[in-house]
Amino acid sequence: MKFLRQNFFYIIAAAVIAVLYLFPSVKLKIKDLFFPVAAIENAITLQDSDLDVQLKGINVASTNLKNFKGNKLIFLNFWGTWCPPCREEWPTIQKLYETKKDKVDFVLIAMQDEEAAVVKFLKENNYTVPVYIAQSPISNNVLPKVFPTTFLLDKNGRILLKEDASKDWNSKSVHDFIDNVTK
Numbered sequence: 084m085k086f087l088r089q090n091f092f093y094i095i096a097a098a099v100i101a102v103l104y105l106f107p108s109v110k111l112k113i114k115d116l117f118f119p120v121a122a123i124e125n126a127i128t129l130q131d132s133d134l135d136v137q138l139k140g141i142n143v144a145s146t147n148l149k150n151f152k153g154n155k156l157i158f159l160n161f162w163g164t165w166c167p168p169c170r171e172e173w174p175t176i177q178k179l180y181e182t183k184k185d186k187v188d189f190v191l192i193a194m195q196d197e198e199a200a201v202v203k204f205l206k207e208n209n210y211t212v213p214v215y216i217a218q219s220p221i222s223n224n225v226l227p228k229v230f231p232t233t234f235l236l237d238k239n240g241r242i243l244l245k246e247d248a249s250k251d252w253n254s255k256s257v258h259d260f261i262d263n264v265t266k
Contacts, residue, residue: 133225135149154188157190162192
């Protein structure tokens with residue numbers, strides 16, 4: 084009993100660390116609670132040349148990324164079927180897409196992936212979010228260093244949000260953020 088009283092704090096800390104390690108979804112929820120949305124990246128606007136990427140549509144028509152500029156917000160996500168954190172966030176992206184596709188253009192670009200693997204992944208999981216494979220080089224201003232990387236761009240190409248990790252994209256804070264910037 085004396086041992087428990089003297090080491091109570093350490094036992095609780097170890098239990099919390101164990102839960103965070105064993106259940107990554109808890110870690111994401113805590114991160115979203117205390118750090119809801121990354122800060123808006125001031126004065127960073129992607130140029131037309133940065134957005135000039137020819138995209139082969141996997142479950143939608145082929146297009147160029149620059150064609151999305153000027154219409155709505157753009158949810159630009161770089162991912163791969165081979166990437167566990169990418170696969171982890173997909174269900175939340177699908178849910179966000181289902182509720183916000185009228186306010187946001189979704190552009191998910193599969194990187195370092197075979198088209199057949201992407202088609203199989205989408206079909207097996209019944210995902211309908213628009214997915215593309217880049218057919219031309221991607222500007223270094225956009226090219227991700229880690230996966231997944233997600234940008235939320237305004238209709239003029241200004242970066243409102245950049246996330247270099249897996250995130251719960253269906254959280255209240257993300258919905259509120261989108262609603263606030265689309266008013």
